Amino acid sequence: MPKMSGAEIFVRALELEGVKHIFGYPGGAVLDIYDKLKFSDIDHILVRHEQAAAMAADAYARVTGKVGVCLATSGPGATNLVTGLAVAHMDSIPVVAFTGQVPTYMIGNDAFQEVDTTGITRPISKYNFLVKKIDELADTIKKAFYLARSGRPGVVVVDLPKDVIREITEFFDKEYKNKKVEIRGYKPNLKGHIGQIKKAAKELVLSAKPVLYVGGGVIASEAWDEVRELSELLNIPVTTTLMALGAIPYDHPNYLYMLGMHGSYAANMAITECDLLFAVGARFDDRVTGKLEEFAPYATVVHIDVDPAEIGKNKKVDIPIVGDAKLVLRELIKEVKKLLKKYPETQEIRKKWLKATQRWKEMYPFYYEPSDRVIKPQYVVEKLSELTNGEAIITTEVGQNQMWAAQFYRLKKPRHFLSSGGLGAMGYGFPAAIGAQVAKPEATVIDIAGDGSIQMNIQELATAVQYNLPVKIAILNNGFLGMVRQWQGMFYDKNYSNVCLSVQPDFVKLAESYGAVGLRAEKPEEVEEVIKEALSIKDKPVVMDFICDREEDVLPFVPPGMALKDMVLPKYKKKKAIKKVV
Amino acid sequence: MEKACYKKHIITVLVENKPGALARIVELFTARGYNIESLNVGETEDKTLSRLTLVVCGDEKVIEQIVKQLRKLIDVVKVRDLTGKPCLDRELLIVRVNVDTKDKKDEAKRLSEIFGAQIVDVSHDEYTLELTGDEAQLDAFIELIKPLGIVEMARTGRVAMLRSLYGKTFD
Numbered sequence: 001m002p003k004m005s006g007a008e009i010f011v012r013a014l015e016l017e018g019v020k021h022i023f024g025y026p027g028g029a030v031l032d033i034y035d036k037l038k039f040s041d042i043d044h045i046l047v048r049h050e051q052a053a054a055m056a057a058d059a060y061a062r063v064t065g066k067v068g069v070c071l072a073t074s075g076p077g078a079t080n081l082v083t084g085l086a087v088a089h090m091d092s093i094p095v096v097a098f099t100g101q102v103p104t105y106m107i108g109n110d111a112f113q114e115v116d117t118t119g120i121t122r123p124i125s126k127y128n129f130l131v132k133k134i135d136e137l138a139d140t141i142k143k144a145f146y147l148a149r150s151g152r153p154g155v156v157v158v159d160l161p162k163d164v165i166r167e168i169t170e171f172f173d174k175e176y177k178n179k180k181v182e183i184r185g186y187k188p189n190l191k192g193h194i195g196q197i198k199k200a201a202k203e204l205v206l207s208a209k210p211v212l213y214v215g216g217g218v219i220a221s222e223a224w225d226e227v228r229e230l231s232e233l234l235n236i237p238v239t240t241t242l243m244a245l246g247a248i249p250y251d252h253p254n255y256l257y258m259l260g261m262h263g264s265y266a267a268n269m270a271i272t273e274c275d276l277l278f279a280v281g282a283r284f285d286d287r288v289t290g291k292l293e294e295f296a297p298y299a300t301v302v303h304i305d306v307d308p309a310e311i312g313k314n315k316k317v318d319i320p321i322v323g324d325a326k327l328v329l330r331e332l333i334k335e336v337k338k339l340l341k342k343y344p345e346t347q348e349i350r351k352k353w354l355k356a357t358q359r360w361k362e363m364y365p366f367y368y369e370p371s372d373r374v375i376k377p378q379y380v381v382e383k384l385s386e387l388t389n390g391e392a393i394i395t396t397e398v399g400q401n402q403m404w405a406a407q408f409y410r411l412k413k414p415r416h417f418l419s420s421g422g423l424g425a426m427g428y429g430f431p432a433a434i435g436a437q438v439a440k441p442e443a444t445v446i447d448i449a450g451d452g453s454i455q456m457n458i459q460e461l462a463t464a465v466q467y468n469l470p471v472k473i474a475i476l477n478n479g480f481l482g483m484v485r486q487w488q489g490m491f492y493d494k495n496y497s498n499v500c501l502s503v504q505p506d507f508v509k510l511a512e513s514y515g516a517v518g519l520r521a522e523k524p525e526e527v528e529e530v531i532k533e534a535l536s537i538k539d540k541p542v543v544m545d546f547i548c549d550r551e552e553d554v555l556p557f558v559p560p561g562m563a564l565k566d567m568v569l570p571k572y573k574k575k576k577a578i579k580k581v582v
Numbered sequence: 583m584e585k586a587c588y589k590k591h592i593i594t595v596l597v598e599n600k601p602g603a604l605a606r607i608v609e610l611f612t613a614r615g616y617n618i619e620s621l622n623v624g625e626t627e628d629k630t631l632s633r634l635t636l637v638v639c640g641d642e643k644v645i646e647q648i649v650k651q652l653r654k655l656i657d658v659v660k661v662r663d664l665t666g667k668p669c670l671d672r673e674l675l676i677v678r679v680n681v682d683t684k685d686k687k688d689e690a691k692r693l694s695e696i697f698g699a700q701i702v703d704v705s706h707d708e709y710t711l712e713l714t715g716d717e718a719q720l721d722a723f724i725e726l727i728k729p730l731g732i733v734e735m736a737r738t739g740r741v742a743m744l745r746s747l748y749g750k751t752f753d
Contacts, residue, residue: 185657313647
């Protein structure tokens with residue numbers, strides 16, 4: 001009879017779950033696990049701060065579609081995970097986090113490195129467990145992975161007291177593998193109600209000015225092909241949220257780019273004028289909708305989401321469909337094809353509408369005033385896009401860098417844009433790049449960063465060097481917390497309060513001191529060369545320090561509380577009149 | 583003063599009898615800014631389940647969100663909004679009143695008789711009364727015994743259940 005310790009069961013169960021990589025940081029409460037982990041096939045990536053472990057696991061999940069795993073010790077280890085877990089929670093990314101805990105007989109005694117981990121992580125997880133008995137361990141791990149990846153994916157935390165992982169019990173591989181998880185309060189509805197699907201299909205086919213509004217749920221359910229098919233089938237313009245960038249290629253004629261606060265003119269106007277808003281896996285976030293009452297004010301709203309609680313949460317929905325985006329869209333496309341035979345004449349009207357939105361796109365593209373004197377941050381992103389052919393995995397920090405990356409990087413594929421959308425956590429991009437590079441060793445991974453946010457997890461340079469990860473960090477260095485500065489400039493009379501990062505490390509020397517490569521460009525003509533050199537390095541991380549225009553703003557910009565149509569546009573050189581196109 | 587409460591809703595929740603399950607429900611209300619009027623938790627016929635009866639206030643949109651958010655919780659097995667449905671709805675009150683004169687003693691006894699309350703504890707100048715009924719009955723009783731002088735009072739919050747007909751519940 002195979003008797004195993006809790007730590008051995010932990011390692012074996014993870015192997016059986018197909019886990020290949022864990023991001024973690026050891027400590028007293030998890031010593032037994034680390035003792036066994038050393039002999040496992042699972043590669044452990046030693047980060048330099050637990051927050052980075054959670055963020056790397058999150059990125060690993062975004063890139064692969066599999067569950068990301070991180071591990072930390074009790075107390076401070078667990079609390080350091082929190083921001084990273086909140087990132088994954090807000091963006092519905094499947095992550096299982098394991099934390100050490102003081103022995104069960106000491107819980108509640110304010111023991112050394114004790115913290116109420118399940119209490120702290122409850123609001124930022126889909127579910128969490130405190131394993132109190134060794135007999136529950138294997139089942140709990142099985143449940144944790146199941147919950148993280150099924151339905152609306154999310155974060156599951158498993159807290160492991162030290163005495164539990166030292167105890168011994170029986171464990172059989174076969175039993176673990178064959179066990180079916182049954183949770184009576186948890187039965188995600190994936191299929192979608194056929195009556196509702198038929199209704200939605202009819203609305204679509206009869207609509208004159210529809211828009212597909214696509215969110216992160218499309219990435220989670222891998223429904224990008226279906227979205228594209230539907231768009232092409234009915235000539236529907238598509239806009240994506242930040243979370244769904246790459247769901248449709250940047251250069252696709254039906255794609256209107258990102259919508260929302262820093263979205264494109266075309267996307268925001270299409271939303272404002274549409275008669276049918278077709279939302280898939282999106283949650284009507286305030287950064288997307290602007291003033292809610294004026295978001296798609298004339299539209300019938302169809303909303304597909306796997307989470308019933310998202311439907312009608314912010315915007316009133318006319319046709320709700322609860323289900324998995326991919327499954328529902330497949331059914332819907334079938335219905336649409338049938339209906340098209342009946343109403344072929346509607347296609348012409350939609351073609352006109354699509355053309356109109358495409359004209360908006362041409363007239364008011366994402367734009368900046370080029371310069372040959374000073375490096376424009378947008379120019380750096382454009383060059384990165386060009387030199388990587390839009391095929392790199394892009395991670396971003398949060399703020400201006402994030403928005404410029406979203407606007408100017410011409411993404412070709414889904415699962416290639418990783419960004420903290422919901423939480424908006426600075427410091428995400430670099431650990432995310434590490435997680436992505438571990439998952440895809442052959443890929444070019446670029447963290448588009450600001451000089452502020454890169455310093456929030458700069459210690460991870462050591463991790464990237466240790467594992468020879470050729471991650472590229474492009475710092476759009478403006479010596480400011482740029483987005484906050486932009487807001488202070490626009491809404492606080494340019495009263496720049498605590499946004500100037502006048503003291504800064506020399507990023508080139510800093511990179512070198514960690515054993516990474518540091519490069520710098522100070523003039524526009526140096527940008528291309530620096531990027532090319534960085535891309536040629538395949539065995540260690542590269543930090544590219546681009547000294548950028550200090551007070552460049554991100555535009556278009558919908559001021560908070562305003563309607564999408566009231567966006568502030570960049571100053572286009574050749575002013576073209578906005579024609580009423582429809 | 584907060585603005586007047588919207589219609590009260592009675593929501594019953596069957597939830598796994600597990601550590602953390604109740605905390606998740608309570609935290610959901612604080613995290614999303616919903617108000618709880620009363621909350622009652624107890625065992626059910628199934629040892630592994632607890633029944634919660636929540637009385638909450640809000641407009642239709644808020645109530646719909648509350649119900650959906652409750653259903654989303656992994657430990658929650660069933661959620662029902664009993665408002666407007668035929669249901670039994672009871673609450674228990676225990677109240678200590680001052681009865682330091684004969685008149686007061688008589689009045690307490692008289693009111694208890696009318697409302698069907700029990701005198702469950704007696705000391706020299708205090709009675710402890712117990713009453714079960716619906717919310718309006720309890721409110722009325724409290725209003726009437728108030729002049730005697732309420733020393734201490736406890737209410738359980740409402741518990742509710744759908745009525746049944748031929749073994750079927752009105753759902």
